[in-house]
Amino acid sequence: MSMEEDILKRDLSKAETPEAIQEIKQSAEDMGIDIEKLVNERLAAISTKAEVAETTTPGQVAQVESMGGSMDEIEKRTEGVDQKIGEVKAEARERIEKAQGEQSPVEVTQQKESPADIALKQIREKLDADKDLRQNKVVIDNKLVDIAEITANPDLVKQIDWTRPASLKTAGSLLESGVVSSKEVLKGIAKLQITVLEDIPMVILKRLKEENSLDFTQTLESMIEKNKSGLNDSLLAISYVANIVRMPGWGAATSKLGLKDNILKIRDKFVESSNKDPEAMIRTTEGLPALFDASERKLVEREDLMRWLKDGMSSEDMNMPTFRLSVRKILDLESRGKISTEEAEDIIKNNPNYQKYLG
Amino acid sequence: MTPEEQAKKIEEIYNDAMQKLEKLGGERKEIIRSYIKELEVQKVNAIRASLGL
Numbered sequence: 001m002s003m004e005e006d007i008l009k010r011d012l013s014k015a016e017t018p019e020a021i022q023e024i025k026q027s028a029e030d031m032g033i034d035i036e037k038l039v040n041e042r043l044a045a046i047s048t049k050a051e052v053a054e055t056t057t058p059g060q061v062a063q064v065e066s067m068g069g070s071m072d073e074i075e076k077r078t079e080g081v082d083q084k085i086g087e088v089k090a091e092a093r094e095r096i097e098k099a100q101g102e103q104s105p106v107e108v109t110q111q112k113e114s115p116a117d118i119a120l121k122q123i124r125e126k127l128d129a130d131k132d133l134r135q136n137k138v139v140i141d142n143k144l145v146d147i148a149e150i151t152a153n154p155d156l157v158k159q160i161d162w163t164r165p166a167s168l169k170t171a172g173s174l175l176e177s178g179v180v181s182s183k184e185v186l187k188g189i190a191k192l193q194i195t196v197l198e199d200i201p202m203v204i205l206k207r208l209k210e211e212n213s214l215d216f217t218q219t220l221e222s223m224i225e226k227n228k229s230g231l232n233d234s235l236l237a238i239s240y241v242a243n244i245v246r247m248p249g250w251g252a253a254t255s256k257l258g259l260k261d262n263i264l265k266i267r268d269k270f271v272e273s274s275n276k277d278p279e280a281m282i283r284t285t286e287g288l289p290a291l292f293d294a295s296e297r298k299l300v301e302r303e304d305l306m307r308w309l310k311d312g313m314s315s316e317d318m319n320m321p322t323f324r325l326s327v328r329k330i331l332d333l334e335s336r337g338k339i340s341t342e343e344a345e346d347i348i349k350n351n352p353n354y355q356k357y358l359g
Numbered sequence: 360m361t362p363e364e365q366a367k368k369i370e371e372i373y374n375d376a377m378q379k380l381e382k383l384g385g386e387r388k389e390i391i392r393s394y395i396k397e398l399e400v401q402k403v404n405a406i407r408a409s410l411g412l
Contacts, residue, residue: 035365042373049377053384060391067398077394081387085380092376099360099368331409332402 039100043093050089054082068336292338306343314351323353 056074064074295302313326327348334344348354360368 035362035369038366038369042369046373046376046380049380049384053380053387056391060395063395064391064398067395067402069394069398074391074394077390078387081383081390085383085387088376088379088383092372095372096369099365099372328406328409332405335405335408 035100039096043096046089046092050085054078054085068332068338292333306339306347310347310351313347313353316352320353320356323356 056071056078061071061074064070292305295305309330313323313330330339330344330347333339334341339347
């Protein structure tokens with residue numbers, strides 16, 4: 001055994017913190033070079049980085065929609081940057097693979113017994129021996145355990161706290177590397193509250209779509225069940241699914257996934273809730289742009305939507321602050337061409353609350 | 360090319376790509392941010408108009 005390996009081993013046995021383990025791991029990797037592993041890791045990291053860079057988060061979409069903007073406009077404005085991101089990714093892959101191709105077969109053989117492998121094995125053994133779940137969680141959350149280590153140690157996967165958004169981000173990489181299955185990720189998603197749904201990385205959604213393994217109805221309905229206000233969740237669910245449908249290249253996949261059927265079920269849930277509490281529907285002003293957007297995409301019948309609005313605005317139980325807020329929202333929709341002036345007048349003026357409002 | 364040289368070259372390409380992607384990601388965020396600002400201004404104007412201000 002070389003002197004370097006001796007030093008590494010000694011340091012490793014003394015390492016108490018995740019930071020110290022990571023430092024030693026880095027030293028070990030520096031000593032021995034596994035080109036294939038390095039290439040795979042770097043390409044995966046570039047891919048993830050590109051994915052993140054070109055993603056419009058559901059949060060951003062929701063913010064734009066609440067202001068009356070559109071996803072189409074976002075796509076139009078970011079088209080140039082997205083193209084550059086794709087070019088950087090493709091160019092890096094090409095250059096890295098070219099550099100990898102320059103390796104000789106003799107060198108590949110030499111790598112198999114590198115000190116890095118020995119040190120990594122020791123690190124895995126150390127983690128294996130650690131029965132303290134908390135410590136392992138810290139290790140995972142701080143991303144001190146790389147994909148290769150998790151692959152070698154399935155127990156670490158079991159210890160992932162799926163209810164944490166940070167873990168889902170790790171899950172995106174794990175899913176991409178084939179370490180965890182879509183089913184495991186879905187289980188994690190089902191445990192989440194709707195408020196953190198936006199944190200699910202697009203890489204997960206894309207993979208689930210590719211595998212055709214995401215049951216939107218089940219997933220979204222389970223989230224709806226978890227929240228006290230089914231109505232709010234229905235609106236968010238429609239908005240969320242509408243966002244997915246609008247992602248580039250996803251339109252054609254919607255019929256395959258049965259999204260329209262699923263959204264119709266969610267719509268039924270929405271109707272049920274709004275009938276029970278028409279005022280709540282109007283109060284949820286954030287949901288209106290998403291609903292109009294959904295109606296433009298034929299996910300919700302426009303006639304239904306207009307009827308819900310009219311009925312909701314006419315509710316006897318509606319208080320004046322809520323009515324004023326709703327009026328503003330209707331006028332806002334009218335100014336953006338979502339509804340006509342005649343329709344706006346019909347909703348506002350031809351209902352009993354308008355006189356109270358004037359009085 | 361030795362494995363060390365290969366690794367060095369791969370790292371250089373990787374760092375270069377990550378730097379570019381970071382910059383482009385920032386540009387994209389800025390584009391969306393500026394779009395949201397535009398929308399906010401439009402919205403405020405619409406509300407003012409509807410209230411006759």
